[in-house]
Amino acid sequence: MEKHLIIIGGVAAGTKAAAKARRDDPNLKITLYTAGKDISYSACGIPYYVENLFENSNRLLVRSKEAFKEKENINILTSHKIIELNPDKKSITIENLETHETFEDSYSKLLIATGARPVIPHIDGIDANNIFTVRNIEDAKNIKKQAQKGHRAIIIGSGYIGLEMLEALQNKEVDTTVIELSNQIMPALDEEMAIELQSYLELEKNCRIITNDSIKKIIKDENNNVQKIETQNGQTYDADFIIVCIGVVPNSEIAKNAGLELGYKNTIKVNKHMQTGNKDIYAAGDCASQYNIITKKETWVPLGSTANKQGRVAAINITGGNAEFKGVLGSAVTKVFDFTVSFTGINEKTAKALNYDYEETLIRYRDKAGYMPGSQELIIKVLADKKSRKLLGAQIIGKGEADKRTNVIATALSAKMTVDEFLEVDLTYAPPFSPAIDPILTAVQVLKNKMDKKSQAVKYSEFEKYLSEHEHCYMVNASDLDECIEEYCVKSNGHKEVEKEPKDNKVFVFCEGGLESYIISQRLKEKGYKDVKFIEGGLSKCLKKKLHKLKM
Numbered sequence: 001m002e003k004h005l006i007i008i009g010g011v012a013a014g015t016k017a018a019a020k021a022r023r024d025d026p027n028l029k030i031t032l033y034t035a036g037k038d039i040s041y042s043a044c045g046i047p048y049y050v051e052n053l054f055e056n057s058n059r060l061l062v063r064s065k066e067a068f069k070e071k072e073n074i075n076i077l078t079s080h081k082i083i084e085l086n087p088d089k090k091s092i093t094i095e096n097l098e099t100h101e102t103f104e105d106s107y108s109k110l111l112i113a114t115g116a117r118p119v120i121p122h123i124d125g126i127d128a129n130n131i132f133t134v135r136n137i138e139d140a141k142n143i144k145k146q147a148q149k150g151h152r153a154i155i156i157g158s159g160y161i162g163l164e165m166l167e168a169l170q171n172k173e174v175d176t177t178v179i180e181l182s183n184q185i186m187p188a189l190d191e192e193m194a195i196e197l198q199s200y201l202e203l204e205k206n207c208r209i210i211t212n213d214s215i216k217k218i219i220k221d222e223n224n225n226v227q228k229i230e231t232q233n234g235q236t237y238d239a240d241f242i243i244v245c246i247g248v249v250p251n252s253e254i255a256k257n258a259g260l261e262l263g264y265k266n267t268i269k270v271n272k273h274m275q276t277g278n279k280d281i282y283a284a285g286d287c288a289s290q291y292n293i294i295t296k297k298e299t300w301v302p303l304g305s306t307a308n309k310q311g312r313v314a315a316i317n318i319t320g321g322n323a324e325f326k327g328v329l330g331s332a333v334t335k336v337f338d339f340t341v342s343f344t345g346i347n348e349k350t351a352k353a354l355n356y357d358y359e360e361t362l363i364r365y366r367d368k369a370g371y372m373p374g375s376q377e378l379i380i381k382v383l384a385d386k387k388s389r390k391l392l393g394a395q396i397i398g399k400g401e402a403d404k405r406t407n408v409i410a411t412a413l414s415a416k417m418t419v420d421e422f423l424e425v426d427l428t429y430a431p432p433f434s435p436a437i438d439p440i441l442t443a444v445q446v447l448k449n450k451m452d453k454k455s456q457a458v459k460y461s462e463f464e465k466y467l468s469e470h471e472h473c474y475m476v477n478a479s480d481l482d483e484c485i486e487e488y489c490v491k492s493n494g495h496k497e498v499e500k501e502p503k504d505n506k507v508f509v510f511c512e513g514g515l516e517s518y519i520i521s522q523r524l525k526e527k528g529y530k531d532v533k534f535i536e537g538g539l540s541k542c543l544k545k546k547l548h549k550l551k552m
Helices: 013-024 043-050 065-072 137-146 160-171 191-203 253-257 304-318 348-353 403-414 439-451 460-469 515-526 541-550
Strands: 004-008 029-033 075-077 080-086 091-096 102-106 109-112 116-118 152-156 175-179 208-210 215-220 226-231 236-238 241-244 248-250 281-283 332-336 339-345 358-366 377-385 391-398 472-477 485-489 506-510 531-535
Touching: 004 013, 013 029, 013 065, 013 109, 013 304, 029 080, 043 137, 043 160, 065 075, 080 253, 109 304, 137 241, 152 160, 152 236, 160 175, 160 332, 191 208, 191 339, 191 377, 191 391, 191 460, 226 241, 281 304, 339 403, 348 358, 348 377, 348 391, 358 439, 377 403, 377 439, 391 403, 391 439, 403 439, 460 506, 460 531, 506 515, 515 531
Parallel strands: 004 029, 004 109, 029 075, 109 281, 152 175, 152 241, 175 208, 472 506, 506 531
Antiparallel strands: 080 091, 091 102, 116 248, 215 226, 226 236, 332 339, 339 391, 358 377, 377 391, 472 485
């Protein structure tokens, strides 16, 4: 029997595997079936096409099926849906979606790369016209057609795609409202980082973001077009169109119906070779399970970068090689206006859920030497395991160059480095690129000091909670050392110098970025104050407003 590789799915993992398999085995017969009309396209580029950063949607196409046939001798059939997989017969049944004819094809090896599909919420009126998802080129064209100046849009969800679409629409002067069910935007971030991002969007970009709410009903006109929406909290918003960005689910039904084992979140369970429980069937991309390098547990982070890597590994093994996909860290980055949002490893929410004994810190730092033009702020949060001292993850956001720092942390996580080892890393320095000590080294040094009990820091949320539960404390404004200390009492006003007060009083030190307050807290401890903590990360615009409200 002729060796025949059949691939189901033609976006990232499927086309990557097809191209790699052809390079590794020039004589292999390769057929790729996909239900879509397009193959090998960048769904991640859709918001930028909608924004009109480039005009031709064909720019999203990496390679056409004609090019695959001509250059790679790979037969690609679009608009063909797999309706049945029979592992015993090593065959699939296919429906031509244009003619509705069905036929069978046989394989020696099979790769399932069916990807994922958007989640559609169960909302009254969700069948209205002008409701879109962000998944393929047809979606992109439809949204761009609607994104006209003066139109009104509702975005459901505030993850990567939701916020990227917010930027695209707002830059096209579309009146846009984001509605998020959670109590914070960008659920992949920890709360304090999400607060910073939302504060930036609302205060600097005048974005309308609604959290802790969801759509109850979509109201339509007589032509079944979206007219307005009503939320669970009783608010109404006019809308000309709606974009649904609340996540995706894996297209794993073909595998499930064939008796293959499913894993985390109904992904197709695979080993490190991308092999299912059937030795001749592989799976890769958004439909396949993943392994978290940090937690050593199954996970699912559906990203194009991961899909390409998995497709390559699957192709190597299908053609007789021996490759492993080691797993993911969950590394991701997105652009939200002139803010970069990036992270890698696990966040604090995950660390708590998995009962890690961890330490974390948060700092603000400039991404270049402060005197350089274009120097911008970064907000950096880093986690490490207390016992092993290994780094666990980082979140870095801001107007500065966050992504390159996150990539360095991702490399350190892959190498299983401790905080002590990381501080020995020899990073580059020149004023146009970084301060003399890079911000991520500073962040990890602060983290090490906390782990070594050399400093005590609290989050702003912890300080706010303390104020709500106790009569008073002393606030030291380290941003202006001449003024020294102000006392913020919950029940009465007053101004005193803290050094005239008993040394067993509780003292919180704050500043703009966290560094000065750390230094002053150390000085006060040297003078005998027993309970001195600094508010790590300083006080952002939104936190200063909250602090001002606490002054009676």
